[in-house]
Amino acid sequence: MQPRSCHPMRAPALALSIACVAGSADAASDCAGLVNVKLEGTTITSASVVSGPSTIGGARVAVPFCRVEGVARPSSDSEIRFEVWLPSTSDKWTGRMKVDGTGGYAGGVPYALLAQDIGDGFVTAGSNMGHDGGESPAWTINHPEKVKDWGLRSHYSVATAAKALSAAYYDKPVRYSYFEGCSNGGRQAMMMAQNYPELFDGIISGAPSMFYPDLLFWLLWTGKQQIPEAGKPPVLSESKRTLITKRILDKCDAVDGLVDGQITNPRAC
Numbered sequence: 468m469q470p471r472s473c474h475p476m477r478a479p480a481l482a483l484s485i486a487c488v489a490g491s492a493d494a495a496s497d498c499a500g501l502v503n504v505k506l507e508g509t510t511i512t513s514a515s516v517v518s519g520p521s522t523i524g525g526a527r528v529a530v531p532f533c534r535v536e537g538v539a540r541p542s543s544d545s546e547i548r549f550e551v552w553l554p555s556t557s558d559k560w561t562g563r564m565k566v567d568g569t570g571g572y573a574g575g576v577p578y579a580l581l582a583q584d585i586g587d588g589f590v591t592a593g594s595n596m597g598h599d600g601g602e603s604p605a606w607t608i609n610h611p612e613k614v615k616d617w618g619l620r621s622h623y624s625v626a627t628a629a630k631a632l633s634a635a636y637y638d639k640p641v642r643y644s645y646f647e648g649c650s651n652g653g654r655q656a657m658m659m660a661q662n663y664p665e666l667f668d669g670i671i672s673g674a675p676s677m678f679y680p681d682l683l684f685w686l687l688w689t690g691k692q693q694i695p696e697a698g699k700p701p702v703l704s705e706s707k708r709t710l711i712t713k714r715i716l717d718k719c720d721a722v723d724g725l726v727d728g729q730i731t732n733p734r735a736c
Contacts, residue, residue: 498514498515498516498533498535498553498555498636499514499515499516500514500635501514501533501535501632501635501636502514504631504632504635506539506627506628506631508539508540508541508624509537509538509539509540509624509628510537510538510540511535511536511537511628511632512536512537512538513534513535513536514533514534514535514536515533515534516531516532516533516534516555517531517532517533517534518531519531523578523582524575524576524578524579525578525579526578526579526581526582527582528582528585528586529586530554530555530559530585530586531555532552532553532554532555532585533552533553533554533555533636534550534552535550535551535552535553535632536548536549536550537549537550537551537628539594539621539624539625539628541616541620541624542612542615542616543612544610544612544613545597545612545613545616545620546597546598547594547595547596547597547616547620547621547624547625548576548594548595548599549576549592549593549594549595549621549624549625549628550576550581550592550593550594551590551591551592551625551628551629551632551633552581552584552585552590552591552592553590553632553633553636553637554585554588554589554590557637557639559588560588560589560590560637561587561588561589562641562642562643563588563589563590563641563642563643563644563645564589564590564591564592564626564629564630564633564641564643564644564645565584565589565590565591565592565644565645565646565647566591566592566593566622566625566626566629566644566645566646566647566667567580567581567584567591567592567593567646567647567648567652568593568622568646568647568648568649568651568652568653568655568656569593569594569596569648569651569652569655570648570649570650570651570652571602571650571651572596572598572600572601572602572603572604572606572617572651573595573596573598573617573651574595574596574598574599574600574601574602574606575595575599575601576593576594576595577593578593580593580647581593590629590632590633590641592625592626592628592629593625594621594622594624594625596616596617596621597613597616597617597620597621598610598613598616598617618658619658619662622646622655622659622663623659623662623663623666626644626646626663626666626667627666629641630644643668643669644666644667644668644669645667645668645669645670645671646659646666646667646669646670646671647670647671647673648671648672648673649673649674650673650674650675650676651676652673653672653673653674653675653676653677654672654675654676654677656670656671656672656673656675657672657675657677660672715730715736716728716730718736719733719735719736722735722736723735
């Protein structure tokens, strides 16, 4: 079940012909030439070689790669900023592509995930989901098309662009493609499976924040139980909640073999 603004509505098809797209770059091995790749509703704004270790968007990247930036506009009010990172040479590429989802309202390219993926030899891609508003919902007001981009269309545009760019750069298509997301990214993963199953060979949906009517009522219920009256102290004090957390960690943290402040195997606790 999707929220009303995210109900399935087919995004405008991005016309792709791998043979024609591959020929639109100056050369398959020319990173800068990828600015010439043509996609319907999408503009490639820059393509450049990152030659050595660097920091991009706060994420440390250890390997060289071809960094492509673009903007997809499936509607007149759309501005889906995305990046596609490609291993520098064909022999460094596993033949795999991974698109990364984003949590919450998104509003930014998931650079940390892209940095991890490119280090593992993937072509990797991510977007701002159509807005730069961070966790504020103000961008949704009077912008129904942006809501559709966030809820449905962004990853379709990004995935098809990443496949076309890969074909142009390496002169061969992606062999396997994947999508991974958690929380709202998990919802995005479920949505992609429902609406665009042909895009990916594998989809990982972690903790999907879906079934919104139920989810929102759970949040209201826990808020009511924890703080029954506005302005009054919570039923459970901060010191007691901290104590409960400590007792649980003391008992269960090491069960998975690593004391790191996390319980990664709760069933064994």
